[in-house]
Amino acid sequence: MSDHAGDNGRRLTRREILAASTALAVSGAVGIPSSAGAAKRHPKRGGTLRFGTRDDSVGLDTHRNFIYFVSHPLAGMTGGLLDFDGEMEPVPAVASEWDASQDMKTWTFKLRKGLEFHNGETIDAAAVKWNYERILDPKIGHSFTRSALSDVERITVDDKHTVRIHLKSPSAAFDTNVVYYPVNLLAPGAVDKVDTHPMGCGPFKFKSWKRNDTTELVRFENFWGTDAEGNSLPYLDALIGKPRKEDRVRLTALRTGEVDLIDNIAYADVDNFIKENGANYNTWEVPQVGTAFVAFNLKNGPFSHKDNKDAHMLRTAAAHAIDHEGIHQAVFHGQGQIAKGFYSKSSPWHGESIKSWPQYDPDKARSMLKKANGGDAKLLIIANDSFPYMQQTGELVHAMLQEAGFNVVFEIHPTPVIQDKYNKGAFDIDSSANSYRIDPDGWYGRSILSTAPETKRRHGYVNEKVDQLILAAKVERDKKKRRQMYADVDSLVNHDLPLIYTHFVPLRQAGTKKVHGYHPAFTGPFQYAGGGLRTAWMEG
């Protein structure tokens, strides 16, 4: 953990800079974080890192396919206009400066000169425009990727190194959307081979991919990033992705030396692994992968005001029945933290003064349930089958509500069936989670704001005051004020209870002592200025 890039002193400075100016010209800041590690141990260039991951990419076109930055080695190939630093603030990458117009409807990005894609093609404004338009093409761009650019009206090229993005509506958060992970740049000249040999602009170049077997990436010699001493990044010669789906096999592969780094340890194994192997392996906690919650169906049924005058009382009773500590222990095995708002302490958007959801009090839950109209209704809890923690949270909530006297059933479904239930309002409680919402508008503006399609489709929460706060926050330049507005939204949410935040989704990575200079960012090992796999090297 000695390589940890961030320290609080620097964090404050960065925040002050951000609060004071809108135009960021901090190109010099890139590489600073690695200097802390570098001071302790001088980076050694070279080496091959074998990265054991739970998942593998489904395809090579990084616009068409969703790239999971925690677990897809292919992500090492991608790069974008901006990066995040260790504190999740946007910092320069391909673009060195950027600025928003007064009305926040036009964002201008100035590109560094002389940058290249992996095939040697120049990264210029036209290439950026081509990329963004390709992502926006609904026949190509993955829906998740596309949603990051959903505000974009058109893109214009000012000159070779200046690109201007015109938005449909003002947004103070567009710059974080550009880093918003999958919005990456591919070489336009190599697009005909994008499904077999993609050319990006990230720190590593694509070499080969065998599905569910191996991803081979090699160092991109002309990557723009440098460390504090001016040495070019990344240090590693090569990065080999080795997908190992089974948790036990992945952890075994690390211990037998078949891989050097793994993207996660099963929650149940973390404590034991650290206790027994802590001396021989480093582990890192990824700050926050996502936020888990249980949402109520406010569109129809016993939790909806339309159908039940005591809907809020019923939701409050349910909230009193849910023991967050139980979820913390049984689902997450004591890893990570209980959530009272959407952002954890490791995020710059963590709200300090959020009023909590109702405390665990099964007796109170029981008595409220008896009084409330519709307390005997049969309720359906659903969970998606793709994430064990969602299922297990659902299982626990099911038992907790049952204990408080609710008449509940629990079902697990694959994604298409879950989507269908949302569309039809055919559920009462949904155990779910949300991730990758780097900028708060990505969460509140999409899933809490009453007019957002996703809000309407899923829980159907409506609170005018909440809407006003979210809309005002979207155009608020002062980050401190913005943060407070979102904290106020969470206080209201915790009172109205369209959903109950349960837990931040933790992730624990582990590597051998040979891996140096590595520290994962907020959302994983890639796309992290001055950190992650870019500054990792192998020694010993």
Add this chain to the structure above:
Amino acid sequence: MTDLDIGKGTVGGAIGIPAGRAVPRPPRMGRMRALIANAWYELRKSKTALAGLVMLALLFGACIATPVIATHDPIKQSYRERLAPPSEKHYLGTDRLGRDIYSRLLWGGRRLVTIAVLAVTFGLAIGIPYGVLSGYFGGKTDAVAMRFVDGLLAFPGLLLYLLVVTLAREWKLEGIYNDLILIFALGFAFMPEVARLARGSVLAEKQKEYVEASRAIGDGHFSIALKQILPNIVSPLIVNATVRLGYVILIIAALSFLGLGTPPPTPDWGSDLSAARDFMETAPLIAVFPGLAICYTVLAFNLFGDGLRDILDPRIAER
């Protein structure tokens, strides 16, 4: 007869018996009772069959007695008592959600054995008439009917199950439907093998005098096929079905591993074993109990089936 295809009977599952071995017994009209008495006598000679029978008796006994001998509600969680070691209160300890493993095993076994029996019965119920009628009528009917069966048999390994279960699951997955889906999918996938086996035996039986005799006295087709031939081909089918019961339980476990098993909180050995993978290093007992339960049950069916084969196959019995 040219269709004595060895191995056809094995394609649907690696542990089926080849049709070539299923040489039908000579007819023993009106001697079913004697057959049963004889079977018991033979059974006592075969140690494997006897061992299997004793194990199965215990299993079925536990399944029947479950409501009496189970100590806890199998789905009742008490997450404050998670991963407890065996104790007087919880004979086999508690699982990841603090549920009583002993009670879950009992209820899960009761459900699993029921599903397996119903699935195999369903496979027999559609496969036997299909195969018997196809074999009895022969000719074009037979050719068409058998090509369909061959097509299903050509689905390699688990793929037929994967397709049928995925399909059925994504349609509807609520409570009892899930069990019905499993029964249907597992039974349907067993059908081609049964049909092949039944048809092969019928083809052999059809030539024999007693069938000619029945026909001469004017019995109808269905009457002959079902009343005269069927009782004489039951031996290989019984053996196959017994072994199949064990196989079905393993398939359910494999489907659980792939995420196509029984949804929680229903007690299910396969799902419980699959979920226990998380604790194989920190609390290995949680995996050991459902794992051993599956081993025990499959072994019991296999031992009994093997023993039955020795008894019912005249070539071996005569020795």
Add this chain to the structure above:
Amino acid sequence: MLAYIIRRIAHLVPVLFVLTVSVFVFVEMLPGNIVDTLIGTEGNDDPEIRKALEQEYGLDQPVHIRYAKWLGRVVQGDFGISLVTRRPVTLELMTGIPATVYLAAVGIGVSMLIAVPLGTIAAVRRNTPVDYTAQVTSLAGISIPEFWFAILCVLLFSLYLGWLPSSGYVSPFVDLKASLTYLILPAVAIGFRQAAFTTRLTRSSMLDEMNKEYVDTARSLGFRERKVIFKYTLRNAMIPTLTISGLQLANLLGGTVVLETIFAWPGIGRAIYEAILQRDYPLVQAGVLVLGVIVVVTNLLVDLAYRLLNPRVALA
């Protein structure tokens, strides 16, 4: 014999027809398609986009037309491209099938190494404790849930003993020795399982053979018991064992999906399973067709081999 072969080959056509039609029907009945996945959930459900995508992926036509078109292309050797990876399906099959065949073939080899000695000794020492032990041992292999057994093997042989790598795949053409070390665990997991059936068959074939007159003749001529068993009986008894192993091999091609997942073996079983979940129709259809062809052709070859080796059957 030739007429028989021709008739059997002619039978393959309707069998493959049934196979491909059933796959099409199954896949067609699955709720949702690739377009649902692509459109996603972020409020992008514009009917125009859906239409355009369905057109691009050829999903706007009725299923029988799609089947006819697909069949037309397949006859010309074109399986199309994977809807997910957008690489030719042939490429996906060419990486997955050899890996699975390799695993299954060696797995069957291991099963014979276990089963033949076990079945022989069980037959020779029939109805003794040795026989019962051999039978129960072989049945134990088939009674353990495969994923549990596989993970236990990983924990024992990789983690605790450190003898073998836990998972992964190396092509035998790249580095044969390394390839075999990665192969041992999954192959043993398969072999142990398949051995149950082969042991039983070896035992009963041995019993059949040992009852024959030539054995008594040989004995009476003063041949030693060991020589009788190994030189004559076992050799004849191996005929059904070998043929059944051929069938097991074909059947295993789609049955290794669980082991492929655990041992990170890039085989065709897992590829097809994932394709089912992702609604990657071309890959599912081509995969099942090619594996189906391998199954029926192997069945045919095994059947012919059996007839050649065992003239009594051919006469029947």
